[in-house]
Amino acid sequence: MIERMTEFTETYNAVKQFQGKGFRHYLRWTALSALSFPEPFIKNTRPRVQFLYIHHVFKDEENSFRKMLQALSREYSFVSYSEAVNKVFTGKIDRPYLSISSDDGFQNNLTAGRILGDMGISGCFFLNPGLISETNFQQIKQHCFEKLEFPPVAFLNWQEVELLQEMGHEIGGHTLYHERVLGRSMQDFAYDCEKSREQITHYCGETKHFSFPYGRFTDFSQEAAQIVFKSGYESCASAERGCHVGTTPLDLNKVCIRRDHVLPEWPISHVRYFLNQNIRKAGPSGNVFPYPNL
Numbered sequence: 001m002i003e004r005m006t007e008f009t010e011t012y013n014a015v016k017q018f019q020g021k022g023f024r025h026y027l028r029w030t031a032l033s034a035l036s037f038p039e040p041f042i043k044n045t046r047p048r049v050q051f052l053y054i055h056h057v058f059k060d061e062e063n064s065f066r067k068m069l070q071a072l073s074r075e076y077s078f079v080s081y082s083e084a085v086n087k088v089f090t091g092k093i094d095r096p097y098l099s100i101s102s103d104d105g106f107q108n109n110l111t112a113g114r115i116l117g118d119m120g121i122s123g124c125f126f127l128n129p130g131l132i133s134e135t136n137f138q139q140i141k142q143h144c145f146e147k148l149e150f151p152p153v154a155f156l157n158w159q160e161v162e163l164l165q166e167m168g169h170e171i172g173g174h175t176l177y178h179e180r181v182l183g184r185s186m187q188d189f190a191y192d193c194e195k196s197r198e199q200i201t202h203y204c205g206e207t208k209h210f211s212f213p214y215g216r217f218t219d220f221s222q223e224a225a226q227i228v229f230k231s232g233y234e235s236c237a238s239a240e241r242g243c244h245v246g247t248t249p250l251d252l253n254k255v256c257i258r259r260d261h262v263l264p265e266w267p268i269s270h271v272r273y274f275l276n277q278n279i280r281k282a283g284p285s286g287n288v289f290p291y292p293n294l
C-alpha cells in the first residue's frame with residue numbers, strides 16, 4: 001500500500017517533466033516576461049470582479065502561491081466565490097474584487113485550501129464526485145492521463161472535502177467524471193448534472209456553483225448551459241479569460257463566469273499581465289454566454 005502511494009506525483013516539476021513541456025514552457029515564460037515588463041502593477045481601480053483559477057498547489061508551488069496571493073491582496077479585495085458571483089449578478093460592484101477557485105479535486109487542493117484559509121480567503125473547489133475517494137491507482141492513472149494530460153495525482157476524499165468546508169471554502173460541481181460536454185447527448189449530460197449535484201449535496205450540503213470541464217466555449221453549448229441552470233445550479237463558470245463589469249442586474253440564466261487560469265509557480269507579473277489585459281477589454285457583453293438564443 002505504501003509503495004503504491006509513492007507512485008503519485010507530488011511536485012509540479014515532475015508534472016512538467018511528464019508533459020515534456022520544457023522548451024515550450026520556457027518560450028511562453030520568456031514571452032510573458034517581456035510582455036508584462038512595462039506594467040508590473042495593477043493601478044486600474046475600475047470597479048470589477050475577476051476570477052482566478054488553479055488546479056493544484058504541489059509541494060514546490062506552496063511559496064509562490066502564497067506570494068501571489070499576498071501581492072494580489074494589496075490590489076484587490078478578495079471575496080468568496082458566492083459573493084463574487086452575486087456582485088456580477090446584481091451589478092453592485094464598487095471596487096476591484098477577486099475570487100479564487102480550483103478545478104478537478106486533486107488531493108493537493110487541501111494545501112491550496114490551507115494557504116487560502118491562513119490568509120482569510122474563501123475559495124471554491126469544483127469537484128468531480130465520481131473521482132472523490134477513488135483509491136484504485138490504475139483508474140486514477142488512466143483518468144489523469146486521458147482526461148487531464150497529467151501523471152497520476154491523488155484525489156481528495158470526502159473527509160478532506162469536509163475539511164475544506166471547515167476552512168471556510170465552498171464546493172461546486174464539475175460533472176461526475178470530467179467528460180467534455182460537447183459531443184455528449186444532452187440527456188446524458190442532464191443525468192450527470194443531476195447525479196453530480198445530488199452527490200455533492202449529500203456530502204457537503206447544497207451546492208450552487210458549476211464549472212464545465214475544459215472550460216472553452218467550444219467545449220460547451222447553449223443547450224448545455226440551459227441544462228446546468230435547470231438542474232438547480234445558480235452559476236456556471238467557464239475557463240474563458242475575462243473581467244466582469246456592469247452596473248445593472250443581469251438575467252441569471254445567461255451569465256457566464258469568466259476565469260483566468262494561473263499556475264501557482266508564475267511570477268506575479270505574469271498574473272498581472274492577464275488581469276490587466278482583461279480589465280482593458282472588459283464590457284457588459286463579457287458577462288453572458290455568447291450563444292444567441294440563451
Ligand SMILES: [Zn+2]
Binds near residue numbers: 103212214
Ligand atoms: Zn477540469
